Amino acid sequence: MSERDGRVVVALDVGGTGMKCALIRPDGAVVHTERHPTGADRGAEAVVDTILTVADGLIDTARTAGLTPTALGIVVPGIVDQTRGVAVWSANIGFRDVPLRDLAADRLGLPTALGHDVRAGGLAEARLGAGRDCGHVLFVAIGTGIAAAHVVAAAAATGAHGAAGELGHILVRPGGPRCGCGRSGCLEAIASASAVARRYTALATGTTGNADTTPDGGAAGPTVVTAAEVAGRAAAGEELATRVWREAVEALADGLATAQALYDVQTIVLGGGLAQAGPGLFDPLRTALRERLTFHREPRLVPAALGDEAGCLGAALLALDQLEDS
């Protein structure tokens, strides 16, 4: 029993700039955390080496503390083939067809699971966070991009090629702003945190013709305004911010209404930076979503509960699931 109590899984959530790492007990309790830079500019091979070195260090840390690491869970962004354990395509990290699961398992000698960061975050929110006991959950992460995880019966749908849940790349405004993916009018190009900041900046610049002066006369140039600041200015009644924020909320409501038509979930959990706008986002978004649903049941719309630990917790859950299945 005491040995069992000392069991932990090693969890890594690898992002474009940094990796969040933790030792997590089977009950979800986080006993240790670390953060490391990803160093994606060094190329895929160097990033893989860093991941394995960091994981190795976490295993040592666990053992030194008298804990027993039983499994490893790694999550990355992009397209992830969870069944084969391959990071198929992660633009932020420069991964293309990296068999990360087997590389890690071979080097570290622990059963390893590889997953997708947002799907893992959704899994954690659905099992441990804001979507607990809901059965059918859609987790939507809104930050630099927009991605979603559809979780049914405590499992996140992966799709046939590891690319399910790309809510950021559904068409909501035909002929609209160009998206990073190459298409025009994607949800992400209008309602992501970076799109909100970019759109406000562009309009502010166009309006004043002076990129160094914000419309409210503040010192910060419009080129450095953040989505949170746009939300704040909208709440304060500033006209341009109100317009940009409203457009983002309406596009988001269109995207969520489409997701609800296809998935029919009980609860939508919103996470990522933009969700931190709180009632400034949730109140108008609930209203706009309700207006768009005709015969469909309205899902509960709630903020994420696990913050930026969701991905790491999800990585741990994937590792634990694998232990159970094996």
Added chain:
Amino acid sequence: MSERDGRVVVALDVGGTGMKCALIRPDGAVVHTERHPTGADRGAEAVVDTILTVADGLIDTARTAGLTPTALGIVVPGIVDQTRGVAVWSANIGFRDVPLRDLAADRLGLPTALGHDVRAGGLAEARLGAGRDCGHVLFVAIGTGIAAAHVVAAAAATGAHGAAGELGHILVRPGGPRCGCGRSGCLEAIASASAVARRYTALATGTTGNADTTPDGGAAGPTVVTAAEVAGRAAAGEELATRVWREAVEALADGLATAQALYDVQTIVLGGGLAQAGPGLFDPLRTALRERLTFHREPRLVPAALGDEAGCLGAALLALDQLEDS
């Protein structure tokens, strides 16, 4: 063994105008079919009575032929709660919260499954038809309306409230034509067979100012033109038909691209009346879909294989699944 060979399930696919009925062997072989009018104008209670009477008659027919009916499968359109066995909302039939499964099981004494017509059709196409051996299939039925079934590992997703897969009611043209559901710009309002016919008729009328003359001088008035005729005229190079058909194909490609972004399937199976346009639909649709997919894998796009028997076969599969589970 001989008794086992004589086993059949009774299957009913209840639509707004008619019901397709069959006796089907466990291996999917159809041994008997019947069609009956639904008589939806008589009200929900009368329709339920007809369904039960028809099913009773099929049981008799089976026994008279020396067959053993082991289960009953009924599918209806609208919102269906398969778990509780309740037809929640079927506008075409006037059903609202009808506990059809238990009503049928009580009266007929057979284990009964209640399902959704398009999801059942998708199940049949995925297991026995054009989506065999594909793992992740999206079945899209395009007729009077547009609806879809997402089938993974040979099970169709139902959603939290029995309303998943409503592809017809996703936004593709903001501010576009009004949909029967009350919103504007739904896929169904542009790309369903009835929308294609309606749009062509409206434009033809507006163009000629004469509802009795078709633009090609034919005898049929534009008010009675069908989607199949629009497709035929487009293939023959008629300008207006080409435009209406292209608009429908492009809207459909937008809708399928959105579905692929969210579901990430291997194969999309197109059924319903519009899919019978053959290469006139599939060729331009494949091209338009390919143009819209950036980083996503392109799904195979194939015509349905089971025709209008798919719903009935799906009802039989649901009945058989229930027998296996019990």
